[in-house]
Amino acid sequence: MDNLSFWNGLPNVVVPAGIEATSQVLNQQLFMEIVNRCTNIALSRFKWRNLPKTCNERALEMTLLFYGKCLFFEDKSSKGLGLIHTPVELTGDYNIYYESTKRYARSFNYWYEYGLDDSVLIRSNWTMSPDSYIIFTYAAKIANALRAIDVHTETIKRPFAVKCEEKEKQSIINAVKNVRDNDIVVLTSKFLGDGKGLEVLNFNVQPMLSEMWANVKNYLNQMFNALGIQNQFTEKRERMIVSESEGEANPTRHGMQANLECRRIACRQINSLYHTNITVEANQLEEFTDERLEQYYLQYTGAPHGEATNSTKEGVQNANANGSE
Numbered sequence: 001m002d003n004l005s006f007w008n009g010l011p012n013v014v015v016p017a018g019i020e021a022t023s024q025v026l027n028q029q030l031f032m033e034i035v036n037r038c039t040n041i042a043l044s045r046f047k048w049r050n051l052p053k054t055c056n057e058r059a060l061e062m063t064l065l066f067y068g069k070c071l072f073f074e075d076k077s078s079k080g081l082g083l084i085h086t087p088v089e090l091t092g093d094y095n096i097y098y099e100s101t102k103r104y105a106r107s108f109n110y111w112y113e114y115g116l117d118d119s120v121l122i123r124s125n126w127t128m129s130p131d132s133y134i135i136f137t138y139a140a141k142i143a144n145a146l147r148a149i150d151v152h153t154e155t156i157k158r159p160f161a162v163k164c165e166e167k168e169k170q171s172i173i174n175a176v177k178n179v180r181d182n183d184i185v186v187l188t189s190k191f192l193g194d195g196k197g198l199e200v201l202n203f204n205v206q207p208m209l210s211e212m213w214a215n216v217k218n219y220l221n222q223m224f225n226a227l228g229i230q231n232q233f234t235e236k237r238e239r240m241i242v243s244e245s246e247g248e249a250n251p252t253r254h255g256m257q258a259n260l261e262c263r264r265i266a267c268r269q270i271n272s273l274y275h276t277n278i279t280v281e282a283n284q285l286e287e288f289t290d291e292r293l294e295q296y297y298l299q300y301t302g303a304p305h306g307e308a309t310n311s312t313k314e315g316v317q318n319a320n321a322n323g324s325e
Contacts, residue, residue, distance in 0.1 A: 026150075031143040038135045039065070042227055045256070046263060047283040050276065054082040063087050064124035066132045071105045072270055073119035077112050083274060086110060088121065120273060122266040125258045131227060138223035145216045152212060155205050163199035228256030256282060 042065055048057045063070040063085070071088035075081035086107040090100035095116075103114045103121065124131060162172045224231040230252055263280045270278055 023147075027143065027147055030146060031139055034139040034142050034146075035135055038139060038223065038227075039132070041224075041229065042131060042135060045227070045229065045283055046260065047281050049279045049281075051278055052083040052276065054084050056085075060085055060122075064122065064131075066130055068124045068128040068130040070122050071103055071114065071119050072122055072266065073105060073114050074274065075112075076114075076118070077110070079110070083276070085122070090121075120266055120269045123262040125262055131259075134223060134226045138219055138226075142216060142219045142223070145212065145219060149209065149212050149216070152205075152208060156207055156209075225252045226255065228252055228259055 043058070043061045046061060048060065051057055051060075060070065067087050069088060069090075070085050072083070072085045074083050086105040089104040089106060091102050091104060093101050095101060099116065099121075101116055103116075103119055105112050105114055105119070162176065164172050221231060260280070260282050267278045267280055270276055
C-alpha cells in the first residue's frame with residue numbers, strides 16, 4: 001500500500017505502508033480517502049482567468065484552502081520570479097482596520113517581507129479561516145459513520161455467537177470466517193459429535209442500514225453546505241416546495257458568496273496595482289427544478305412555461321446567467 005500522506009509542506013495524516021489491514025488501518029484509509037475526495041471537490045469551486053504564466057491556479061487554491069489566505073506580489077528578491085503568490089504570515093503592526101502592515105511571503109526556499117503598498121492579500125473568506133477545517137471535521141464523522149455501516153453489515157451476516165468446547169474453538173473461528181467471506185460452511189458429523197458441546201446464540205439483530213446511510217448523507221450535506229457547494233444529499237429533497245428548497249440553500253449561497261467576493265476584491269486590487277485583467281468566478285452549475293423554472297418564466301416573460309416561445313426561453317436563460325455572475 002502506498003503512503004497516503006498529503007502534499008509536502010501541508011497538513012498531513014500518514015498511513016504507514018506495508019502493515020496489516022487492521023480495523024485501525026481501515027479507519028485511517030477511509031478517513032484519508034474521504035479527505036482527498038472532498039479536497040479535490042473543494043479545490044474545484046472557483047475558476048481563475050488571465051492569471052500570469054508565473055502563477056499556478058492549483059497552488060493558489062490549495063493555499064487558500066489550507067491556510068485561509070495568500071499573498072500576491074511582484075517578486076523583489078534576487079530570484080526575479082515576476083508576479084507570484086505564496087502563503088503569508090501576518091505579524092503586525094496593525095492599522096485601524098485590523099490589517100497587518102507587515103506581510104511575510106514564505107514558501108519553499110523563499111522568504112521576503114512586503115507591505116500594504118506592494119502586495120495584495122487574497123482572503124479565502126472574510127475571517128481568513130481555512131476551509132480545510134471543515135473537511136477534516138466532517139471527514140472524521142463520515143468515516144466513522146461508514147465504518148459503522150461496515151460493522152453493522154457484518155453483524156447482519158453473522159448475527160450470532162457460538163458456544164463450543166475449547167478444542168473446537170479454531171474450527172468454529174474458521175467456519176465463521178467462511179461466512180464472512182461469503183463461502184459455504186459445512187460441519188461434518190465427526191466434528192459435531194453428539195452436538196451437546198455446540199450452541200449457537202442468536203442476537204436477533206435488526207437491520208438499520210437505511211437509517212445509517214441517511215446519517216452519512218446528512219453529514220455529506222452539512223459538509224458541502226459549509227463549503228458553499230449545492231448538493232443532492234438533503235433528505236426528502238424531492239418533497240420540498242420551492243420556497244423550502246431555496247430557504248435551505250440560502251446559507252449555502254451566502255457561504256459561497258463570501259468566498260467568491262473575497263477573491264473578486266483581491267482581483268480588483270491586483271488589476272489596479274499591476275495592470276492585469278485577472279478574474280474569478282464560481283465553478284458551479286445552477287440546478288433547476290421544473291417548479292423553479294416555472295417561477296423564472298413567469299417572472300421574466302409573464303407567460304407560463306408551456307406557452308413560452310424559444311426567444312422567451314433564451315431570455316430566461318440569459319437573465320439567470322447575468323443574475324448568477
